[in-house]
Amino acid sequence: MSSKRTATTGSAHVRERRQQRQRDILHAALRAFRENGYHATTLDDIAGHLGVRKTALYHYFPDKEAILYECHRESLNEIRRVMKEAMKLETATERLGYVIREHVRVITGNLDGSPLALEVPALSTERQAEIIATRDRYERDLRKLIEQGVKSGEFREVDSKIAAFVILGAINWIARWYRPEGALHARELGTEFADHLLGGLACR
Amino acid sequence: MSSKRTATTGSAHVRERRQQRQRDILHAALRAFRENGYHATTLDDIAGHLGVRKTALYHYFPDKEAILYECHRESLNEIRRVMKEAMKLETATERLGYVIREHVRVITGNLDGSPLALEVPALSTERQAEIIATRDRYERDLRKLIEQGVKSGEFREVDSKIAAFVILGAINWIARWYRPEGALHARELGTEFADHLLGGLACR
DNA sequence: ACCCTGTTTGAACGGGCGTTCAAAATTCTA
């Protein structure tokens, strides 16, 4: 009694291909969302990038909002994984540097996208609440990380709230101007941003 | 032979009231755009905030896009005025501090809005070109300002392009989380951001 | 009180776009 939506039936190979197709769709959608915004992006736009009609998308996602939702989930999961990984490092400086570099990587990466840069209000109320809750957890972790650095004497005394907003803003804003074909490349960007933003916290 | 649109006719008092009404509309639109984005905002939304039907708006603006366009123009003019004003100051540190504080003020202010934070791609091609050109001029000025600071020895050696993006991103991102009713107030925000972002440039 | 100008309204139109669905095309399985 599985619904059409979940589609638990089918062989392993088929399921695998289906997942790959879903990833393709998310990828195309993410790119379009980032460039034109959610509302300005039509399903035809997304489907067109895949050489397919928009109705084909409905075999993989129930509606347009679900695509945006998955983009958010994907990105947020990645970014929270980064935060967890960072905690294995020793000093606050190392941890924050790692988070910044990886966050930049996620933003500029193709598959995962611009997590906080996407339009949240377009989601339904419940989904919005979930995404915001996850995002807030990440932001809280980031603030804590900064406060640790202040306590340990690595950073100067700053308002962790503002410091976190500065860092998040600088990074998320990348989604607005970054183009893969551009002069600035992703890898260097991460270290440069880390340098710069850590510099703003260093003791003088 | 004046067109309906320009409406050069009418007494001084009438013209004044009209301009005030236009400002009211821009104000309401700006708030709605910032909260929900351009495409998700309907003319009914904007008109509703003014206790009026959407058709009334057409007496002041030819179409929806024109409202967004005016929002952009208003904000960009303000921000470029700030840059000009900053040039009267002596050191690069003073200048940059002034620009940051004032840019934050413009972003958090009610009347003027979030200039670079608004959705540019929604504009028609020609208007888009104009807005982007003006914005680029501002960004170039900002980069030059940073380079001056590097040359004078006030700032450490940084890539002015990246430094400018960090600053712009941090500030423009404010539009995404700032709420006038919130705990963080506009005036302090400006100085805190200036402290923080200048700290990122200071020699160590 | 009356007109003239400026302002607002309600009704209606038209297009765009998300969505549905049955049928065609493609791919897998045996």
Next chain:
DNA sequence: TAGAATTTTGAACGCCCGTTCAAACAGGGT
């Protein structure tokens, strides 16, 4: 190659929203 499962398609529906327009309304000057 036959049949079954999966994927894609084209046509059509319906809603939302920007836009138009003629008509109603307001209000200030004479």
